[in-house]
Amino acid sequence: MAKLPYVAAIDAGIHQEMQRDESVLYFGQNMATTENHDFLSKYGADRVRVTPISETAEIGMAIGAAMAGMRPVVELYLSEFMLVAMDQVINEAPRFRYMSGGQVKVPLVLRAGYGFACGWAGQHTGSLTSLYMGVPGLKVVAPTTPADAKGLMASAIRDDNPVVYMLHYHLLLEEGEVPDGEYLVPFGEAAIRREGSDVTIVATGWMVNKALNAAATLAEQGISAEVIDPRTVAPLDLDTILASVAKTGRMVVVDQAPRHQTVGGLIAADVVEHGFESLRKPILQVNARDTTVPYSEPLETWVIPDEQRIIDAVRKVTG
């Protein structure tokens, strides 16, 4: 075990796989800068390359390289930059294995940051995770701890399907214990970050931290909240969530995205369908307000969910 920041743990996951498997490629914009020098010097220019600002070609080339036997990881910086390449992300990468009747596979990882709400304004702050969640053939992971950042990256690289790896910008410098040596975190296994008995809070990304802070405050008020971090949203570990709701009878979903673009809303729909009998109160959603994220700090703070809004929602369903 070593204490590592989340961002270093992501790189540790990539190093782990690049060392054991020569078919792993790593490329993207700014790969020649000092922060990535380690990759270039260790694995060489055949496997590590810098690209121009050409997201469509970058992701398309990753698909073609994957179909020809490689395992590319594309560094995209911001998940919004994937929007310029949506044909490749949604209509090419996840389709070929299926459309070809399993003749080809497309193992690739799209490494993309999201949710950077600290004055980055309208086009760099989005939480677009749910956009990818509904595409058959795409896997979507959203690590929240340094250990998961490493283990989920390694699993993503070994997966035979295209994986969108959503790293949260507000977690980059958060430190945590990361297992040394080969470490993998399986997909489709949620983590119970805090056990509780009165209410189930399901949150992703940075919102897990906010939910844990809210749960600590609620405990002082005599309310016991269970906090679940799905870790991978596609595949989704619905069993763990349903088991929790069966215990607590109440659920609050917390998501940094605006109301109709949330992972939480989709999870809530599944829980209503498969766990309705367990629910003693309606599920409440805590989301970003339905607007583009504003630049000005007081406005931005009002738009992004905070601990108080989570506490208010929990008190409402437990009251």
Added chain:
Amino acid sequence: MNDLAPETSELLPHYAELWRIRWFESHVQRLAARGEIAGFPHLSTGQEAVAVGVCAQLQQSDTVYTSHRGHGHVLAKGADLEATFAEILGKQSGLCQGRGGSMHLVDAEQGVLGATGVVGGNLPLAAGSAWAAQALGRDDISVVFFGDGATGAGVFHETLNLAALWSLPVLFVCENNGVAEFTSREEHSNVNFVSAFAEPYAIANQTIDGNFLPTVLAGARAAVAEVRGGNGPYLLECMTYRLAGHYVGDSQQYRSKEALAEMREKCPIERLGRHLVEQGVQQQRLDRLRDEQQSAVEAAVERARKAAPTDPASVMDYVYRSPDFYAIEG
């Protein structure tokens, strides 16, 4: 026939192959019109010489990417007639087990890795496979067939830039048929020849008559030699004509009867036939090649039609699923 020049004899199998594609697509058209084929298949009728001429210069392990108009490329790269037709009919015995259809034909064994229905979407994929070959030190090249319409997409230019920058072994084959979907090239661009786009990136290029097979064979031979020789990408522009509409059922009101008649004069099969007769091949021999292909295609089509349909129980094959999640359903 022993007095034929070797270069003439070599053309005969290619003549047969042109007919093979022509007959194949004539059945696609016939059965689509009868409602036996779903969707809107896109025919390459009139463009067969590009597929045959380019694929003749490739080795099996070379990767090929094609588009919504890809029947000819897939067959020319070696795909089985019956399995290809069965795929277009949506049968379990199809190349892709009925999951891709006319627009998404894949035959990985023959190197046909992908066919995309989104114009221009296949270009970076070919460059990616070329990178894989380069990184692995293989002598395979990657070939992508696309129409002039694809040059309107930004990804065309992104891909040319990267392919040149990284000196990738990729051959861009543009079938410039002068019409993108339903609109003529003049209404899309001031750039008349697609090869002009290769110039600023210093990509080797040539514009050739894509309807005369000996010319395509020679152009492709030179292009493939350049790419396989490690000299980076190459753009081969083949001027051709789409005798069919954009898809089966397109009434082609954007084309005059005169223009269509003029195009038919330039049909690659008729032109090669006339050339072969001039070189001393007897017309009867050509007719026999044509008829042999007609029978072979017809037999394959009939076998494909009789093949078993797909089974809905297999619908989740080849897409990942989370067992826990789906176990809850139903």
